[in-house]
Amino acid sequence: xxxxxxxxxxxxxxxxxxxxxxxxxxxxxxxxxxxxxxxxxxxxxxxxxxxxxxxxxxxxxxxxxxxxxxxxxxxxxxxxxxxxxxxxxxxxxxxxxxxxxxxxxxxxxxxxxxxxxxxxxxxxxxxxxxxxxxxxxxxxxxxxxxxxxxxxxxxxxxxxxxxxxxxxxxxxxxxxxxxxxxxxxxxxxxxxxxxxxxxxxxxxxxxxxxxxxxxxxxxxxxxxxxxxxxxxxxxxxxxxxxxxxxxxxxxxxxxxxxxxxxxxxxxxxxxxxxxxxxxxxxxxxxxxxxxxxxxxxxxxxxxxxxxxxxxxxxxxxxxxxxxx
Amino acid sequence: xxxxxxxxxxxxxxxxxxxxxxxxxxxxxxxxxxxxxxxxxxxxxxxxxxxxxxxxxxxxxxxxxxxxxxxxxxxxxxxxxxxxxxxxxxxxxxxxxxxxxxxxxxxxxxxxxxxxxxxxxxxxxxxxxxxxxxxxxxxxxxxxxxxxxxxxxxxxxxxxxxxxxxxxxxxxxxxxxxxxxxxxxxxxxxxxxxxxxxxxxxxxxxxxxxxxxxxxxxxxxxxxxxxxxxxxxxxxxxxxxxxxxxxxxxxxxxxxxxxxxxxxxxxxxxxxxxxxxxxxxxxxxxxxxxxxxxxxxxxxxxxxxxxxxxxxxxxxxxxxxxxxxxxxxxxxxxxxxxxxxxxxxxxxxxxxxxxxxxxxxxxxxxxxxxxxxxxxxxxxxxxxxxxxxxxxxxxxxxxxxxxxxxxxxxxxxxxxxxxxxxx
Numbered sequence: 001x002x003x004x005x006x007x008x009x010x011x012x013x014x015x016x017x018x019x020x021x022x023x024x025x026x027x028x029x030x031x032x033x034x035x036x037x038x039x040x041x042x043x044x045x046x047x048x049x050x051x052x053x054x055x056x057x058x059x060x061x062x063x064x065x066x067x068x069x070x071x072x073x074x075x076x077x078x079x080x081x082x083x084x085x086x087x088x089x090x091x092x093x094x095x096x097x098x099x100x101x102x103x104x105x106x107x108x109x110x111x112x113x114x115x116x117x118x119x120x121x122x123x124x125x126x127x128x129x130x131x132x133x134x135x136x137x138x139x140x141x142x143x144x145x146x147x148x149x150x151x152x153x154x155x156x157x158x159x160x161x162x163x164x165x166x167x168x169x170x171x172x173x174x175x176x177x178x179x180x181x182x183x184x185x186x187x188x189x190x191x192x193x194x195x196x197x198x199x200x201x202x203x204x205x206x207x208x209x210x211x212x213x214x215x216x217x218x219x220x221x222x223x224x225x226x227x228x229x230x231x232x233x234x235x236x237x238x239x240x241x242x243x244x245x246x247x248x249x250x251x252x253x254x255x256x257x258x259x260x261x262x263x264x265x266x267x268x269x270x271x272x273x274x275x276x277x278x279x280x281x282x283x284x285x286x287x288x289x290x291x292x293x294x295x296x297x298x299x300x301x302x303x304x305x306x307x308x309x310x311x312x313x314x315x316x317x318x319x320x321x322x323x324x
Numbered sequence: 325x326x327x328x329x330x331x332x333x334x335x336x337x338x339x340x341x342x343x344x345x346x347x348x349x350x351x352x353x354x355x356x357x358x359x360x361x362x363x364x365x366x367x368x369x370x371x372x373x374x375x376x377x378x379x380x381x382x383x384x385x386x387x388x389x390x391x392x393x394x395x396x397x398x399x400x401x402x403x404x405x406x407x408x409x410x411x412x413x414x415x416x417x418x419x420x421x422x423x424x425x426x427x428x429x430x431x432x433x434x435x436x437x438x439x440x441x442x443x444x445x446x447x448x449x450x451x452x453x454x455x456x457x458x459x460x461x462x463x464x465x466x467x468x469x470x471x472x473x474x475x476x477x478x479x480x481x482x483x484x485x486x487x488x489x490x491x492x493x494x495x496x497x498x499x500x501x502x503x504x505x506x507x508x509x510x511x512x513x514x515x516x517x518x519x520x521x522x523x524x525x526x527x528x529x530x531x532x533x534x535x536x537x538x539x540x541x542x543x544x545x546x547x548x549x550x551x552x553x554x555x556x557x558x559x560x561x562x563x564x565x566x567x568x569x570x571x572x573x574x575x576x577x578x579x580x581x582x583x584x585x586x587x588x589x590x591x592x593x594x595x596x597x598x599x600x601x602x603x604x605x606x607x608x609x610x611x612x613x614x615x616x617x618x619x620x621x622x623x624x625x626x627x628x629x630x631x632x633x634x635x636x637x638x639x640x641x642x643x644x645x646x647x648x649x650x651x652x653x654x655x656x657x658x659x660x661x662x663x664x665x666x667x668x669x670x671x672x673x674x675x676x677x678x679x680x681x682x683x684x685x686x687x688x689x690x691x692x693x694x695x696x697x698x699x700x701x702x703x704x705x706x707x708x709x710x711x712x713x714x715x716x717x718x719x720x721x722x723x724x725x726x727x728x729x730x731x732x733x734x735x736x737x738x739x740x741x742x743x744x745x746x747x
Contacts (some may be wrong), residue, residue, distance in 0.1 A: 089646045091643060096639045101661040111647055138411070144744040
């Protein structure tokens, strides 16, 4: 049984306009996303800006109501149950995700008291414990958010999320707003905590290297859809979908002898307000065919850990036939 | 990183406050006003003090230390006041219908008064012929001493023609005269001090209630959005489209009718008249409160709604939602502290606005019904200012200015002090 089970999740935001404020269109941020996360696993969700990965995370955690589809946490429908102590969220921006009028101590003890996590007498010691867990000194409890650096703020965010002892942590680009050196600290901290607490992490990022380093498995999203799921063991070998390949090629390579021009994906992402009827990637795909424009490919299981949604990969024979 | 500060929050706020000198001074000033206001409420300065209980000359200006020229002018003024009734055919009735309400002729026969008038006129003419009266009296020469005696004789004659109350004298008299009097001889200082009561009541009460209503509605509209927002926006747009002053006048007239009193008394078994001690609603300040609060909450509501809509999208509010906090906790523990600076600004703006509007209402005769207020004083002073007598309007506006300034400085300082980012 998997810990998190997302089935046909869709989320669209209505665009209202006109005299009567009627819904004239909708932004389809997440389209028909299905995946599952096993207990103890770390899954990365990767994709470029605007592909719906943050919306996916926030819909799973219940910040946005899903338009359709379901999210199950251990077979409990999340929309029916209060799972605040099971699932927690780490936000992208360490500056706006902390209340500027509360000290670190007030913030953490509010969570602890609200959820009755430890007996009231032990609140202070639990706050110290949490701060120590994210490698902050206990004097940090008297400080306001603006007195911390970006990395320390993100540690506080992690401490707040972990205060309720959750089993699933959804991290929405937790390191993308930080310096590279601080990114490494936060990632190492998350890895340590994952081991210590047996956390399951859904890691949302646009940084391929971070996901490859940090996750067991990755889900590649494009224009609200999952285009590929694969294991992070050897992504250069396993990647099948042209978009994943393009992402890999656009990454700088750590080898001075192999320095060449970076691959740049041509064209623009289609508007999520009016997505193409066929494959979402068709407008920028190098190997696009006629059927890609009209028929949306579905995710097809390839091997043990991989799913790809691409006609050219999943049924190349037909492609040859139609060309011949 | 200032890593070693371990002072808890409360003491830090106090430290910042004590270090902020303008804030401290403003607080002291406001404290003095409050003490004066409370003194008025406990009757230490009563309505009778705002009338001419000290028999000051019935003309605007300073009455405490008078030059010989001025004493002469005063005497002249009194004599002229009495000349008209004494000169008329039916002098006795004319004296009873004396032109100025508070001033009464002495209880003497008309003939006696007429003799006194002639005597006074004689002395006055004599003294007016002296070329440089002030300098001569000040010189202390035998001639100056004689002139001074003449002036005193003139004043005695005038006093003999007037009904005087026994001189209470001393400190109260000094208070009465120290900042001049208006044209009815009423003390500017005592009236201004007495007005603090109304200013504090109207300013504080309407300011606080309006900010409170505006904040709660603004937070709800901004945070919940949807139909709550539509409803509240509709409500304040509707209120805002009614001309402010017209609504105030309308509400004051509704209270004046007295039907509301009767309705409330009927419904609650006379509770209202018990509460007000038999008085009617429109003799209290309640109509003013209701009229002001009905329109003043719009400003803070609009501003706080906008700010809340901005803050709602901040990630710390989303984080609070993910943590499962209820709406009440998010609204009042997480959003409210972050809009508190707007509350303070709006409160100090409304405080000033209420006092200003009270001036307008009093000008129209709809504001303060009992006692006086700065608005009543400014309204009353407008005839005097034309003749160059600025004492009354000067005193009223100075009292208002100092309070408003102290209030603005304090609320500005409080914003800095309560903002954790401000060291």
